[in-house]
Amino acid sequence: xxxxxxxxxxxxxxxxxxxxxxxxxxxxxxxxxxxxxxxxxxxxxxxxxxxxxxxxxxxxxxxxxxxxxxxxxxxxxxxxxxxxxxxxxxxxxxxxxxxxxxxxxxxxxxxxxxxxxxxxxxxxxxxxxxxxxxxxxxxxxxxxxxxxxxxxxxxxxxxxxxxxxxxxxxxxxxxxxxxxxxxxxxxxxxxxxxxxxxxxxxxxxxxxxxxxxxxx
Amino acid sequence: xxxxxxxxxxxxxxxxxxxxxxxxxxxxxxxxxxxxxxxxxxxxxxxxxxxxxxxxxxxxxxxxxxxxxxxxxxxxxxxxxxxxxxxxxxxxxxxxxxxxxxxxxxxxxxxxxxxxxxxxxxxxxxxxxxxxxxxxxxxxxxxxxxxxxxxxxxxxxxxxxxxxxxxxxxxxxx
Numbered sequence: 086x087x088x089x090x091x092x093x094x095x096x097x098x099x100x101x102x103x104x105x106x107x108x109x110x111x112x113x114x115x116x117x118x119x120x121x122x123x124x125x126x127x128x129x130x131x132x133x134x135x136x137x138x139x140x141x142x143x144x145x146x147x148x149x150x151x152x153x154x155x156x157x158x159x160x161x162x163x164x165x166x167x168x169x170x171x172x173x174x175x176x177x178x179x180x181x182x183x184x185x186x187x188x189x190x191x192x193x194x195x196x197x198x199x200x201x202x203x204x205x206x207x208x209x210x211x212x213x214x215x216x217x218x219x220x221x222x223x224x225x226x227x228x229x230x231x232x233x234x235x236x237x238x239x240x241x242x243x244x245x246x247x248x249x250x251x252x253x254x255x256x257x258x259x260x261x262x263x264x265x266x267x268x269x270x271x272x273x274x275x276x277x278x279x280x281x282x283x284x285x286x287x288x289x290x291x292x293x294x295x296x297x298x299x300x301x
Numbered sequence: 302x303x304x305x306x307x308x309x310x311x312x313x314x315x316x317x318x319x320x321x322x323x324x325x326x327x328x329x330x331x332x333x334x335x336x337x338x339x340x341x342x343x344x345x346x347x348x349x350x351x352x353x354x355x356x357x358x359x360x361x362x363x364x365x366x367x368x369x370x371x372x373x374x375x376x377x378x379x380x381x382x383x384x385x386x387x388x389x390x391x392x393x394x395x396x397x398x399x400x401x402x403x404x405x406x407x408x409x410x411x412x413x414x415x416x417x418x419x420x421x422x423x424x425x426x427x428x429x430x431x432x433x434x435x436x437x438x439x440x441x442x443x444x445x446x447x448x449x450x451x452x453x454x455x456x457x458x459x460x461x462x463x464x465x466x467x468x469x470x471x472x473x474x475x
Contacts, residue, residue, distance in 0.1 A: 143316075151309040155316055162320040166327055173331035176338060 091210055095217030101194045102225035103274045105294065108194045111185050112226060113263040119242050122230035124178040126223025128167050128186060133195045133222075134215040135163040140203040141211035147204075156199045157190075164190040194222060232266050233257045340374075343400060343415060347376065347385045350402035350411045354378035357385065365472050369465035373398070375473065383410060384470055390462040393419050393454040397427065401466045407474075412436045412463060417455075424455040432456065441467040 101107045108129075115125045136159050140147075147155045168186050172179045179186065189195070198218055203211045235241050237257025239250035256262045289295045347357055356379035362368050374387040383404040389396045395418035402410040414427045426432050426449055435446050443464065448456040 146312060147316075148304070148309040148312055150305070151313045154313055158313070158316055158320055162324055165324055169324075169327055169331040169335075173334040173338075 088210070088213055092213045092217045095214065095219075096221040096224065099218075100221045100225060100274075101218055102222060102229075103271060104278075105194075105197075106271075107197060108192050108222065109267070111188070111192065112229065112267065113260065114185050115182060116226055116230035116233055116263060116266075117237070117258045118181070118234050119227060119230045121178070121181050122226035123223065124171075124175070125182055125185065126219070126226045128171060128182070129189055129192060129194070129222055130215070130219025131167050132160065132163040132189050132192075133198060133219050134212065135166070136160045136195055136199055137203040137211040137215035138208055140199050141206060141208045144204045152204065156196065160195055160199065161190040194218060229263070229266050229270060232270075233262055237262060339416070343374075343387060346400050346413065346415065347402070350385060350400065350413075351378060351383055353380075354382055355380045360384075360473060365469075368472060369468055371462055371465045372469045375469060377473075381405060384473065386466040386469055387415065388462045388466055388469075390458050390465070392417060392458040393424055393452075395419075397455070397458055397462065399459065399462050399466075401463060403466065403470050405474075407440050407467075407470060408438050409436045409440075409463070414459075419452075419455045423452050426452050427455055427459050432459075436463060441471065443467070 095101065099105060102109070102112055111125055111129070115121045136156070139159050140156060143155070164187060167189065168179075171182075171186065198214060202214045206214070231241060234257075235246060235249065236254050237259075239246050239248075239253040254262075257266065289298075292298075344357070348354070357376040358379060360375040360377055362372060362375060369388075371388045371390045372386055373389050376385040378384070383402055386401045386403070387398065388401065389398045391397075397417040397419065398415040399412060400415050401412040404410050411433075413433055417424065417427065419425060419427065432449060439445060443460065446460055446463075448460065
């Protein structure tokens with residue numbers, strides 16, 4: 086697998102939200118405003134990058150039997166680190182992310198990348214992997230948040246859009262709106278990602294989870 | 302034997318130690334910044350509580366004996382219309398920090414929550430006006446103030462904090 090491949094597959098082919106359906110709790114919770122989505126995406130990317138780097142460096146030192154507790158300690162620490170930095174330097178984002186900022190520690194994307202990729206690959210590849218998946222997660226959040234903010238609030242990044250401001254559909258900013266937008270986007274992504282081809286010949290080559298299940 | 306039992310324990314312990322050290326270091330950098338921003342927000346909140354105050358002076362808590370430990374900061378107004386207290390008490394999960402304004406006759410002018418980590422949707426009652434308004438105008442007997450069903454621990458802690466504020470007020474103004 087080339088370096089470019091490692092970087093881009095998290096964005097498109099194995100997008101954590103649209104393809105693997107991981108980390109849906111923050112996806113639904115913080116995507117009411119585009120600004121929050123960027124903040125959450127960057128915070129998650131930071132934690133993912135930190136944990137991937139450290140775990141790939143320590144992969145030969147950490148004994149197999151205690152690897153899960155080790156990952157938990159490392160990921161939780163990077164989360165606390167991100168929380169302290171955001172609270173000190175970006176208080177409005179800290180307030181709007183609320184409980185979902187510390188909950189990054191329980192985000193399964195980060196844990197999955199540690200277990201699937203970082204503990205089997207070198208630091209450079211792990212950095213690329215983290216950047217790719219972080220970017221994929223951030224872009225997915227941004228896409229959902231943009232739709233929800235534009236139609237639900239009549240604004241984008243806080244800038245009001247004429248006409249829509251006075252005719253906003255409240256449901257988009259509420260929890261059901263999150264599910265609806267996510268489902269519609271998933272349908273679109275499935276349609277354009279040549280999913281029909283995948284459904285016709287189901288095997289490991291077309292499966293986005295092939296590298297997780299380890300049969301290949 | 303060493304590889305199966307000793308090494309995992311050693312590695313995990315070492316990781317925990319290193320990580321705790323790193324977190325303590327970052328915390329030592331960010332805590333002053335967070336505290337400074339907190340006190341600035343507190344100042345704005347104080348101005349809201351006592352709008353007719355001309356200025357606020359810090360009271361040195363170490364000057365008084367028997368000051369409740371929950372009282373973190375105390376201020377007197379320059380034109381002597383009341384006192385402001387900031388108190389932190391252990392709630393249901395983590396500290397609840399409240400700000401309380403008391404007028405010169407010992408009645409609560411206003412009280413509100415500065416920060417807390419209580420359960421969303423349950424403990425957050427201490428941010429809301431129906432609960433906070435029950436404190437308005439009452440004296441040290443706290444008559445008419447009661448805990449709220451469903452958020453008993455949180456509201457009890459809140460009321461204890463207000464009691465401590467009252468104690469502190471009478472210690473300072475005696």
